[in-house]
Amino acid sequence: MHLKNLIVNYSVLGIDPSFDNVYRQKLTFYRSQRGRRRTKSINKRLRLKKDFDSEIAYAYASNNIVIKHYIEENKSVPLWALFEVISLGNVGNYVACLNREDKEKVADFLNLYNSQYDENVKILEQSIFLIKDLRNAVAHNHIIFDCRFRKAQNVAQNLKATVKNKLHLEAETNFDILFDYLALLMIFLKESGNSRSELNSYITDFENSVNILYKSTEEIAHNKEPLPYSVYNLIIGERFKLKLNKLKEYIN
Numbered sequence: 054m055h056l057k058n059l060i061v062n063y064s065v066l067g068i069d070p071s072f073d074n075v076y077r078q079k080l081t082f083y084r085s086q087r088g089r090r091r092t093k094s095i096n097k098r099l100r101l102k103k104d105f106d107s108e109i110a111y112a113y114a115s116n117n118i119v120i121k122h123y124i125e126e127n128k129s130v131p132l133w134a135l136f137e138v139i140s141l142g143n144v145g146n147y148v149a150c151l152n153r154e155d156k157e158k159v160a161d162f163l164n165l166y167n168s169q170y171d172e173n174v175k176i177l178e179q180s181i182f183l184i185k186d187l188r189n190a191v192a193h194n195h196i197i198f199d200c201r202f203r204k205a206q207n208v209a210q211n212l213k214a215t216v217k218n219k220l221h222l223e224a225e226t227n228f229d230i231l232f233d234y235l236a237l238l239m240i241f242l243k244e245s246g247n248s249r250s251e252l253n254s255y256i257t258d259f260e261n262s263v264n265i266l267y268k269s270t271e272e273i274a275h276n277k278e279p280l281p282y283s284v285y286n287l288i289i290g291e292r293f294k295l296k297l298n299k300l301k302e303y304i305n
Contacts, residue, residue: 055245059162060148060177061133063155071129076102080150085173098150104143105135112138141188145181163244167218170211179209180237187234198288200229216240220299230290235259236300243304252304260297263289 064079080101083094109130112120117138123130136144148156156174160166165176183205189195190202213225216236226233239252267285290296 055247056159056163056177056181056241057136057144059159059245060144060151061136063158063162064151065132070131070133072105072132072135073129075132079152079155080147081152082150082156085153094150097146101143101146101150104146105139108139108143109135141181141185145178145185148178148181149175163241165215165240165244167211167214170214175209176211176215179212180241183208183212183228184234184238197231200231200234203228212237220296220303222296222299230288232259232290232293232296236296239300239304249304253301256297256301256304263293 064075068074068078080098083091083098086094109120109124113124119134120130120138123134139147153174156177157166160171160174160176166174167176183203186202186204187197190197195202208228213227216222216226216233217224219240220236226236228234228237235256239255242252242255266288
């Protein structure tokens, strides 16, 4: 939610906050592109407008009070109201279309921008799309322990580097274990200003779940032995305790 607020705040700073106006003035990333990339960016911007119009129509049909007010008063829906009803995926699509300057402002505020890995400031949209896959899997009660929910074949280099550098890990993360997603979420929450106690409670819950997995597997195993390390490591990842301690150090 805080990330949404940051995106909205930087998008409307000093201008009319209606989406129609923001669309014209701020969703202009395509102007910094050339050739096929420019065409691709323009198509993405046009699809975004279509998707947002559909989400407004759905919210109106669902009797969303705020959306209904602006539509019936024949006013353009403000960006903040639109962000209350759009999907997480469309938040990512919005950021992808946002001009480079505002992307960089949000990323800088969160201490996430690194020009060495991320020339076009894609860290925000890439993070949102990655987290979206996990969120959707959880929402639909899908299997998540082996990260099969991840749609992207390859995770962006700057995402891997961000987690590695923030936590001072020896190797980059590949987002093929759940800990990597926890780490990315904790980075966003910490840099957004969430309290240490809140973040530590999330980490404790995750650690407790890992311990429960190990103990429950031990109880149901026919030979009454713990889950084999080879299988356990496929789920939890190697050197889990070291990584978890690194995350705790980062938070605290």
